[in-house]
Amino acid sequence: xxxxxxxxxxxxxxxxxxxxxxxxxxxxxxxxxxxxxxxxxxxxxxxxxxxxxxxxxxxxxxxxxxxxxxxxxxxxxxxxxxxxxxxxxxxxxxxxxxxxxxxxxxxxxxxxxxxxxxxxxxxxxxxxxxxxxxxxxxxxxxxxxxxxxxxxxxxxxxxxxxxxxxxxxxxxxxxxxxxxxxxxxxxxxxxxxxxxxxxxxxxxxxxxxxxxxxxxxxxxxxxxxxxxxxxxxxxxxxxxxxxxxxxxxxxxxxxxxxxxxxxxxxxxxxxxxxxxxxxxxxxxxxxxxxxxxxxxxxxxxxxxxxxxxxxxxxxxxxxxxxxxxxxxxxxxxxxxxxxxxxxxxxxxxxxxxxx
Amino acid sequence: xxxxxxxxxxxxxxxxxxxxxxxxxxxxxxxxxxxxxxxxxxxxxxxxxxxxxxxxxxxxxxxxxxxxxxxxxxxxxxxxxxxxxxxxxxxxxxxxxxxxxxxxxxxxxxxxxxxxxxxxxxxxxxxxxxxxxxxxxxxxxxxxxxxxxxxxxxxxxxxxxxxxxxxxxxxxxxxxxxxxxxxxxxxxxxxxxxxxxxxxxxxxxxxxxxxxxxxxxxxxxxxxxxxxxxxxxxxxxxxxxxxxxxxxxxxxxxxxxxxxxxxxxxxxxxxxxxxxxxxxxxxxxxxxxxxxxxxxxxxxxxxxxxxxxxxxxxxxxxxxxxxxxxxxxxxxxxxxxxxxxxxxxxxxxxxxxxx
Numbered sequence: 001x002x003x004x005x006x007x008x009x010x011x012x013x014x015x016x017x018x019x020x021x022x023x024x025x026x027x028x029x030x031x032x033x034x035x036x037x038x039x040x041x042x043x044x045x046x047x048x049x050x051x052x053x054x055x056x057x058x059x060x061x062x063x064x065x066x067x068x069x070x071x072x073x074x075x076x077x078x079x080x081x082x083x084x085x086x087x088x089x090x091x092x093x094x095x096x097x098x099x100x101x102x103x104x105x106x107x108x109x110x111x112x113x114x115x116x117x118x119x120x121x122x123x124x125x126x127x128x129x130x131x132x133x134x135x136x137x138x139x140x141x142x143x144x145x146x147x148x149x150x151x152x153x154x155x156x157x158x159x160x161x162x163x164x165x166x167x168x169x170x171x172x173x174x175x176x177x178x179x180x181x182x183x184x185x186x187x188x189x190x191x192x193x194x195x196x197x198x199x200x201x202x203x204x205x206x207x208x209x210x211x212x213x214x215x216x217x218x219x220x221x222x223x224x225x226x227x228x229x230x231x232x233x234x235x236x237x238x239x240x241x242x243x244x245x246x247x248x249x250x251x252x253x254x255x256x257x258x259x260x261x262x263x264x265x266x267x268x269x270x271x272x273x274x275x276x277x278x279x280x281x282x283x284x285x286x287x288x289x290x291x292x293x294x295x296x297x298x299x300x301x302x303x304x305x306x307x308x309x310x311x312x313x314x315x316x317x318x319x320x321x322x323x324x325x326x327x328x329x330x331x332x333x334x335x336x337x338x339x340x341x342x343x344x345x346x347x348x349x350x351x352x353x354x355x
Numbered sequence: 356x357x358x359x360x361x362x363x364x365x366x367x368x369x370x371x372x373x374x375x376x377x378x379x380x381x382x383x384x385x386x387x388x389x390x391x392x393x394x395x396x397x398x399x400x401x402x403x404x405x406x407x408x409x410x411x412x413x414x415x416x417x418x419x420x421x422x423x424x425x426x427x428x429x430x431x432x433x434x435x436x437x438x439x440x441x442x443x444x445x446x447x448x449x450x451x452x453x454x455x456x457x458x459x460x461x462x463x464x465x466x467x468x469x470x471x472x473x474x475x476x477x478x479x480x481x482x483x484x485x486x487x488x489x490x491x492x493x494x495x496x497x498x499x500x501x502x503x504x505x506x507x508x509x510x511x512x513x514x515x516x517x518x519x520x521x522x523x524x525x526x527x528x529x530x531x532x533x534x535x536x537x538x539x540x541x542x543x544x545x546x547x548x549x550x551x552x553x554x555x556x557x558x559x560x561x562x563x564x565x566x567x568x569x570x571x572x573x574x575x576x577x578x579x580x581x582x583x584x585x586x587x588x589x590x591x592x593x594x595x596x597x598x599x600x601x602x603x604x605x606x607x608x609x610x611x612x613x614x615x616x617x618x619x620x621x622x623x624x625x626x627x628x629x630x631x632x633x634x635x636x637x638x639x640x641x642x643x644x645x646x647x648x649x650x651x652x653x654x655x656x657x658x659x660x661x662x663x664x665x666x667x668x669x670x671x672x673x674x675x676x677x678x679x680x681x682x683x684x685x686x687x688x689x690x691x692x693x694x695x696x697x698x699x700x701x702x703x704x705x706x707x708x709x710x
């Protein structure tokens with residue numbers, strides 16, 4: 001085995017773990033994701049699953065967890081106090097120790113964030129980590145939206161940090177050399193929106209942040225794919241994400257009702273079935289699964305708790321691409337520009353003295 | 356003609372005015388909306404349209420406007436300075452003078468809000484007006500979401516005012532006797548979200564606001580129709596509305612692409628065509644057109660600028676139902692409860708002295 005990539009997996013996290021997790025590793029391994037996988041969890045459950053999945057077995061190593069998995073009802077503070085030696089805790093620790101390049105879990109989001117923050121700490125120059133999600137856009141690619149729930153509020157500087165991290169993440173995952181970036185607002189004009197957003201736009205321009213900034217975008221620009229990266233605070237991002245998901249689900253439900261509403265509708269749907277299947281695949285959250293906590297000293301990928309094996313494999317792909325990229329080096333320069341602009345704005349006198 | 360309802364119409368506002376406006380009046384009149392209509396605008400354009408629309412002509416009266424219509428590019432402040440004797444201005448003035456029961460326009464939203472605020476003023480007990488939109492829900496009805504853009508921020512008391520107004524509006528338009536109300540948040544637990552939202556939930560409970568309050572709801576609850584009224588600040592509401600619209604449009608576009616992607620898909624779509632048409636009607640913004648500025652001394656309905664005749668007729672229906680309801684009387688009691696709770700919270704000593 002090459003010295004290549006190592007992904008640390010919380011094999012017990014998620015609605016259908018560990019089955020779906022091992023299935024995801026199998027799919028990823030067969031597809032040619034040439035990483036090695038550390039499966040943290042219960043060996044008594046994992047061994048029989050691996051016995052049936054030869055591709056997964058070849059690239060996996062089981063790491064026994066001493067404590068039962070963290071449930072979905074556990075609060076972040078409890079997870080920090082009682083989470084030691086769980087599969088989630090150990091999976092994160094393998095990144096901290098340098099044994100693995102990235103960690104993936106489909107478990108309790110709050111507990112995962114808390115443990116990852118506590119073990120890996122924030123990167124220098126970052127004030128708050130952000131949760132970044134991927135979203136299907138009209139142009140065929142996926143739009144990165146962040147923050148979608150890590151922080152309910154964000155000041156101008158934090159919004160710019162999110163923009164810097166989101167842009168590098170989009171490049172790492174999509175391969176687009178110079179992703180475009182927009183700030184989510186209620187209008188495109190300069191005077192629109194909160195003080196924090198207007199301040200962020202000003203800061204990006206004044207600090208000469210090096211990326212393709214397109215100014216303000218609106219809610220409908222997410223699905224249009226007007227820009228590659230949409231930046232917002234965690235409150236607005238979470239509500240936008242869930243409103244979009246809810247709307248897509250409603251349209252899907254109404255379409256199913258329409259296509260089963262009578263014999264002609266059913267016949268038509270049957271004939272058009274292959275095309276409808278392709279549509280479903282395009283809208284299936286599984287195909288673009290893999291949210292990421294950006295801003296920590298370590299790569300932390302979150303799979304949707306209800307993802308199937310194919311969805312889990314998509315999250316593993318996101319982790320592998322991110323680990324193979326130069327994400328952290330790429331954001332360092334822009335974070336330095338931001339810090340310099342901010343400190344000179346905060347204390348113009350001090351800046352003058354130093355010059 | 357009975358002494359009944361009078362609707363004041365800005366016949367020159369909207370992308371395809373005045374044609375679509377007169378078509379909307381024709382549809383409403385034929386459907387049995389037994390209001391009388393004051394059509395403010397250019398008689399030279401309106402007369403030939405009414406000559407071809409006999410039902411509209413029977414119930415309409417043309418009111419010549421002395422100034423050309425306010426364009427979409429005009430800022431609210433300009434509209435206030437230069438808007439006099441335009442069709443929009445005169446349409447609002449007819450409500451102020453008591454000649455009409457409600458005003459409808461599909462024109463420039465910012466100009467409309469500014470003129471309506473200036474002429475009609477805020478209702479007693481209301482600090483800011485709100486823009487309320489209707490949204491198709493999974494259960495077959497329409498969810499009212501407010502504020503969707505009148506104010507970028509809202510404190511706890513303003514959110515409660517929005518809730519009070521939105522509940523009465525939903526009852527007036529849908530006929531549901533006791534609509535349920537939720538506050539839009541990033542989770543259902545008490546400790547989630549901004550201080551303003553937590554404060555609003557507390558205020559609703561402490562002030563004994565008389566409506567069916569269901570606590571916090573999330574973004575996906577809008578399309579699910581979990582509650583009948585979703586309350587939020589204008590920034591979040593605007594972004595949620597546009598994200599939902601954008602997502603629905605994207606799914607529709609992908610469905611069209613799928614159903615024209617080959618001969619079988621096209622044949623299937625042809626056979627299922629009547630069912631697909633019904634789906635389109637359900638998702639068509641025209642069928643639930645009619646946002647409302649709530650909180651003014653007068654009923655102010657906004658049609659979508661791109662609505663067709665049927666969509667415009669839907670906005671006219673919203674105006675008629677609202678005008679026939681007891682919307683203003685209904686919210687008075689709850690606004691009094693809120694004001695009492697707020698003043699006793701603000702000055703507990705004064706409240707004690709008074710008792």
